[in-house]
Amino acid sequence: MNSKQKDGWLLGMSDLFQDYSEAAGRTGAYDEMFAPGQQARDSYEQVAEALRKLSLADVSARADSMARTFLDRGVTFDFAGEERPFPLDIVPRVIPAAEWDVMERGVAQRVRALEAFLNDVYDKMTVVSDGVIPRQLVTTSAHFHRQVHGFEPAGGVRVHISGIDVIRDAAGTFRVLEDNVRVPSGVSYVLENRRAMAKGLPEAFGQQLIRPVEEYPRRLLSALRKTAPAGVDDPTVVVLTPGVFNSAYFEHTLLAGLMGVELVEGRDLICRGNRVYMRTTAGEQRVDVIYKRIDDDFLDPLQFRADSMLGCPGLVNAARAGGVTIANAVGNGVADDKLVYSYVPDLIRYYLGEEPIIANVDTFRLEEKEAREYTLDNLAELVVKPVDGSGGKGLVIGPDASNDELDALRQRIIADPRGWIAQPVLQLSTVPTLSGDKFGPRHVDLRPFAVNDGDNVWVLPGGLTRVALKEGSLIVNSSQGGGSKDTWVLADSPQMPVESVPRQSVTVRERVSVWPVESNWRDRQSEQQQ
Amino acid sequence: MLSRIAESLFWIGRYVERADGTARILDVHLERLNHLPMEERKNVAQELLAVMGARPQSEDFGLPELLHALAYDKTSATSIAGSLGAARENARRARETVSSGLWESLNTTYYGLSQHRKDVVGTYRFCNWTLERTAMVSGLADTTVSHDESWLFLVLGRSLERADMTARMLSTRDVLSAGMSWVNMLRCAGAYESFLRTRRAAFGDQHAAEFLLLDRLFPRSIVYALRDADECLAKLDPSAQRVGFINDARRIVGQARTFLEFHRTDDLMSELPEHMERVQKAVAQASDAISRKYFNQADELAWVGELS
Numbered sequence: 001m002n003s004k005q006k007d008g009w010l011l012g013m014s015d016l017f018q019d020y021s022e023a024a025g026r027t028g029a030y031d032e033m034f035a036p037g038q039q040a041r042d043s044y045e046q047v048a049e050a051l052r053k054l055s056l057a058d059v060s061a062r063a064d065s066m067a068r069t070f071l072d073r074g075v076t077f078d079f080a081g082e083e084r085p086f087p088l089d090i091v092p093r094v095i096p097a098a099e100w101d102v103m104e105r106g107v108a109q110r111v112r113a114l115e116a117f118l119n120d121v122y123d124k125m126t127v128v129s130d131g132v133i134p135r136q137l138v139t140t141s142a143h144f145h146r147q148v149h150g151f152e153p154a155g156g157v158r159v160h161i162s163g164i165d166v167i168r169d170a171a172g173t174f175r176v177l178e179d180n181v182r183v184p185s186g187v188s189y190v191l192e193n194r195r196a197m198a199k200g201l202p203e204a205f206g207q208q209l210i211r212p213v214e215e216y217p218r219r220l221l222s223a224l225r226k227t228a229p230a231g232v233d234d235p236t237v238v239v240l241t242p243g244v245f246n247s248a249y250f251e252h253t254l255l256a257g258l259m260g261v262e263l264v265e266g267r268d269l270i271c272r273g274n275r276v277y278m279r280t281t282a283g284e285q286r287v288d289v290i291y292k293r294i295d296d297d298f299l300d301p302l303q304f305r306a307d308s309m310l311g312c313p314g315l316v317n318a319a320r321a322g323g324v325t326i327a328n329a330v331g332n333g334v335a336d337d338k339l340v341y342s343y344v345p346d347l348i349r350y351y352l353g354e355e356p357i358i359a360n361v362d363t364f365r366l367e368e369k370e371a372r373e374y375t376l377d378n379l380a381e382l383v384v385k386p387v388d389g390s391g392g393k394g395l396v397i398g399p400d401a402s403n404d405e406l407d408a409l410r411q412r413i414i415a416d417p418r419g420w421i422a423q424p425v426l427q428l429s430t431v432p433t434l435s436g437d438k439f440g441p442r443h444v445d446l447r448p449f450a451v452n453d454g455d456n457v458w459v460l461p462g463g464l465t466r467v468a469l470k471e472g473s474l475i476v477n478s479s480q481g482g483g484s485k486d487t488w489v490l491a492d493s494p495q496m497p498v499e500s501v502p503r504q505s506v507t508v509r510e511r512v513s514v515w516p517v518e519s520n521w522r523d524r525q526s527e528q529q530q
Numbered sequence: 531m532l533s534r535i536a537e538s539l540f541w542i543g544r545y546v547e548r549a550d551g552t553a554r555i556l557d558v559h560l561e562r563l564n565h566l567p568m569e570e571r572k573n574v575a576q577e578l579l580a581v582m583g584a585r586p587q588s589e590d591f592g593l594p595e596l597l598h599a600l601a602y603d604k605t606s607a608t609s610i611a612g613s614l615g616a617a618r619e620n621a622r623r624a625r626e627t628v629s630s631g632l633w634e635s636l637n638t639t640y641y642g643l644s645q646h647r648k649d650v651v652g653t654y655r656f657c658n659w660t661l662e663r664t665a666m667v668s669g670l671a672d673t674t675v676s677h678d679e680s681w682l683f684l685v686l687g688r689s690l691e692r693a694d695m696t697a698r699m700l701s702t703r704d705v706l707s708a709g710m711s712w713v714n715m716l717r718c719a720g721a722y723e724s725f726l727r728t729r730r731a732a733f734g735d736q737h738a739a740e741f742l743l744l745d746r747l748f749p750r751s752i753v754y755a756l757r758d759a760d761e762c763l764a765k766l767d768p769s770a771q772r773v774g775f776i777n778d779a780r781r782i783v784g785q786a787r788t789f790l791e792f793h794r795t796d797d798l799m800s801e802l803p804e805h806m807e808r809v810q811k812a813v814a815q816a817s818d819a820i821s822r823k824y825f826n827q828a829d830e831l832a833w834v835g836e837l838s
Contacts, residue, residue, distance in 0.1 A: 062651060199654045202564040210565075214713060260726030514801050515789060515808050 015056055016439050020432060024441040027472065029427035030172045031441060032093060043096040043490055050203035051091070056437055063090050063434055066200045075192045077247050077478050087483030088193055089433045090201055093444060093465040097492045100461065103174060103448060106358030107164050108457040109348060111450050114181055114335045116351035118158045122149050122331060132350045133343045140418055141340065142388045143182070143333020145296060147303040151320045153329045155227030157454045160291075160327035161220065163187075163447045163464075166358065168429035175361050175426075177445060179341055181332045183293055186464040186484075187216060187449050188251035191258075193486040194462070209491035211461035216449070217258035219460075220291075223453035224259075227325050228288045235288035237261045238278060240269070242294045242310045252293050266294075271314030274321035289325045290315070296330050338387040338421045339365060362424060366417040375422040376413065379406050382422045384413070397474060399425060428474055431485060433467055443468045444485065445476050461489040531627075536683045537825040538624035542636070543687025544817075545617035546667050549610045551695025552582065553660035555702060556600050556610075558718045560653060563593060581701050584608045597653050604643070610660050611643045617667075629674035632667065639663040682762045686820070689758035690783075690813050696742055696752050697809040700802060712738035719750045736798055743798075743805060744790060752809055756787035759816070766824075778819035786812035 021038040024031050033044045040048040051059075070076070070085035077086050095103070120127050121138050128135040138144055163184025165177040194213050198205065221237060228235030241252040243265050256263035262278065270277050270284065277284040292299065298308040303316045318324045334340060342363040345356045364371040364382075375382060379398050386394040396409050413420050430441035448463035465485040466476035476482040559578055563571055575596040576586050584599060584606065603609040607616055618640040621633050642663070646656040668688070675681045699718045712735040716722040725741050725748075745751040763780045786809060795801055 065651075065655065198561045198564070199651065202561070202650045205565045206567075257723050258726065260723075260729060513804055514793065514795070515804060 015437075016051070016054075016059065017432070018438055020439055020441065023471075024430060027427060027430055027441055027443070028170060029441070029443065030168055030170055030429040032168070032429050032431045032444070033091070034432075043094045046206055046208050047092060047094060047201075047204045050201055050206075053203065059090060059434060062200045066090065066196050069196055069199075070192070073192070074250055075189070076250060086189055086478060087469060088189075088196055089431075089442075089467060089483055089485050090197075091432045091434070091439065092197060092201070092204070092486040092488050093431050093446070094488045094490065097490050099174075100489045102357060103166065104459045104461075106174070106176075106356070107162075107166075107448050107450050107459050109352065109354060109357050110164055110176065110179065110344065111159055111162050111181075111452055111457045113344065113348040113351050114162070114179060115157070115159045115452065117340075117347050118181075118329070118332060118335055119152070120351075121334060123152075127347070127350060130350070132346050133340070137339055137343075137418075138334060141334045141337040143296065143331070143337065145304075145331040145333075147316055148320070148329070148331040151322075153319060153325060154229035154322040155289075155325045155454065157223075157227045157325075157327070157452055158329035158332060159335075159452055160223060160227065162328075162450045162452070164450070165445055165447050167361070167426060167445045169361075170427045172429070173359070175359050176341075176344070177361055178338065179336055179344065180447075181328060181335050183295065183328070184447070184449065185248045185251055185293075186447055186466075187460070188248075188254040189484050190449070190460065190462050190464050190487065191216065191254065193484060197486040211489045211491050213460060213462040216451075216460050217255060219451050219458055220255070221259040221261070223451045223458075224289045224291055224325075224327055226453045227327065229322055229325055232288045236286060237289040237291065238264045238269075238287050239291045240264055240266070240293055242266075242298065246293075248293065255291070266309065266311045269312040269315075271312060271318050274314075274318045274323040276312070276315065276318050276324045287324065289327065291327050292330075296333060299326075299330060333388070336388070338363075338385055338389075339367075339418070342421065361426060364422040366413055366420050366422060371422075372413070372417055376410055379410060381425065383425050384409060384420055384422045387419055387421060395475070397425065425474070428468075428476075431465070431467065433469065433483075433485075435469070435471070440471060442471070443474050443476065446487065462487045531679050533825045535624045535627050535680065537821070538620040539627070539680050539683040540687040540820065540825075542617050542620045542624075542628070542671075543684040543689075544691040545607070545613040545620070546636075546664050547688045547691035547695065548607075549613040549617070549660055550664035551691070551698065552600055552608070552610050552613065553657040553664070554718050554720070555582070555695075555699055556597075557654060557657035557661075558714050559702060560597075560650065560657075562714065563596075564650065578702065581698055582608055583698075593650070597648060597650070601653055601656055602648055610656070614639050614643060614660070614663070627680055629670070631670040631674040635663070635667050635670050639667065679766065682766050683824075686759055686762040686766070689755045689762065690816060692750060693752045693755035693759065694810055694813040696750055696755065697806045697813075700739060700742055701806045715739075715742070721748055721750060724748055739798055739802055743802075746791075753787060753791050756783055756790070756809075759783050760787055763820075777823065779816045779823065782812050782816045782819060 017038070021034065024034065033040060033048070035041055066088055067085050070088065075086055076083040117127065121144070125135070125138070127133055128138065159181045161184060163180040163186065165180065166174050167177045168174050190213055224237045225235050237259065238261055239252055239256040239259070241249060241263055243249070246252070252263055264278055268278050269287065270279065276287045276290065278287050294310050297304045299311040300313060300315045301308045301311060302313045315324070315326065316330060319326050319330065342360065342365055345360055348354055348356045364375050366372045366375060375384070380401070382398045384396045384398070389395065396405060398406070401409070428443035428445055431444050432439040433442035435442070444465050444467045446463050446465050449460045451458045451460070465487045466478070466482050467485055468474060468476045469481055469483050473481070563574055566574060572592050575593055576591050579586055579591070579596060579599055582600060586595070599606065599609060601610050604611045604615050606612045618636045621628050621636045625633055642659070646652050646659070671681070671684055675684070696719060699715060702715075713722065716725050716738050719742055721742060725738060728741070729737055741748065741751065743752050746753060748754060760780065760783050763777065763783060767777050767780070790805065
């Protein structure tokens, strides 16, 4: 950037980015867009250039229009019984190719390790007998389901879809925050965000090659079909939703629509002879693969909660008999347990013989005496999380909590040390985010999605970047005032023009003539035209 | 009914459908154009214009010129604004025949034309707005006009233009293929979800092209649109009941439709350019034949001429 451009940059940006560097300095976090000194990083050059040309009025008009589009399209989440558009910020989160390469390998590695771990704990538990992880820890997990012990699921895959939450710490290093291998949600926002951004900030797409995300539904469908029970030629896949009142219902409809499969509720299914059927106008039709979007507890009233109206009795037995593939497999929750999480680096070494590519966040296991004592003494500086929570529920951030809250937390930890973990407060990295009349730094995390078809773990080049819209807040969950950003993964060679792909056009392709020669039509000039 | 009125209705049908098709094509391609390097944009913009049946007026034809030519140019019947203006003008001349609902919605649309920002982001909104307005016009035409001869002319125009527009959508796939996925092509026609539900796991551009060209149930497919046109022509001229057709338009439309419908092929993609060319030509010829048979006007009404 030469000096003349730089002046223009500072002038143009003065309104919207006023005070940005000062605010970013206050957080002490790594900023994704600007290196220290308000200098846009290489990967963000195009975005910065596009934003520089916009005035506040432009930016707000576009943000409004994006929100309206989301509302119109029904891209909403359920907030206290009300449909709200999922807030999408206009500044994307950009990840350069080299960083993504690490991320991709790290996520795939983790998925393979968790897959091996789940196969093991529901079988011989060699991981316990070899002393890698205590037996008690596995068996006391709330989501360790003995009902699915002792069988390999049809198709041989347990973690078909995973969402590994990753954050970037103050030093700029990626770390895994938690694993989601039960029902990871949010991929619909990845797809919708990209569509909205293509129309909301078209200037920023320009020269750089942003890797597309639209192939996700096809990848997912082919993985689901591939893991169908053996001997089924043309498997029928369905998406099982709890129904229209679920907060992620939009995502269920979108995925079923984009995969071109039926979206079923529990009452549409029926199990007979360890096979699953759905009731259709043409009679009962066999279902081979169920993409399950409901919690295990509600899946099968014969095995889990007997009062559940959402599931279908007999599903677990059908899965045990190999008559149906359930994705993700029942019982995966044990791998999401935050205490198990603290062992994942060991699991990677144990099962794969590799060093973890992405590190964990340092975690205190509160059943260990020293760690517990340290935690209880330093509660005010730590984040304490329940091991089986999700969506940021029950999480206590020490520095933000009142003394009463900390006292209550202390009692709960002493009463149930197995139920909690503690971590240092991490300054999640920040990205400029529109807030009122200017951009301010807001903390973000990242959820890359991976699809495992048994042979290959494919990581979607993109992911859900969630952003805490309140200044200084570290909680990014949508149920607690979070929004999202489109996540752009840059391709290796940004200069490669799209058109360098060989063009199949009329001129190149050999012309084939199959139509009859025109006979009695009055217009005969056509033959000469070509 | 009066030839003059019939002609107006025919062209209301065509122009409204043309605006709709152009808005769909522009909306999808604009997204792709934006992702191209500057130098490429000019070429692709010109190719796109050529697919829409117009030539650049000057050497320096880039994105802003393309937007003008396809969206905002009120003097050209290729553009959305031009088509909608022409549709309104036709409705004004047949005002005593069209329902007030239809007339008002066309007129409101006409006055809304200039209320849009003409940059890229504004054009996206303009395209969306156009789709909403044309859907409203079609809906009102279907529900407030008796389905008599006058309505048949309107539907005839609409069906012919729809076949033509779908052919152009498929041609854009062929001319601008690099980076243009079949997903976008289907989105263009609003056919994505329908396609996915019928095809299950069979994806790919061959299937997508087949769907838009030959599907018997999807209303925007070429075969479907030509069948609609054929049915309108049959109802308009019930005289030829037993042998042959003296009606040129029916012969042209019928031959094109039956050829496509009964054609068997292993390599649709390489035949696609010819199919598209022939469909567009058949539509133009049918339109001429209809003019000769039913409208029988002298040349002074230049505003109804085929421009594409």
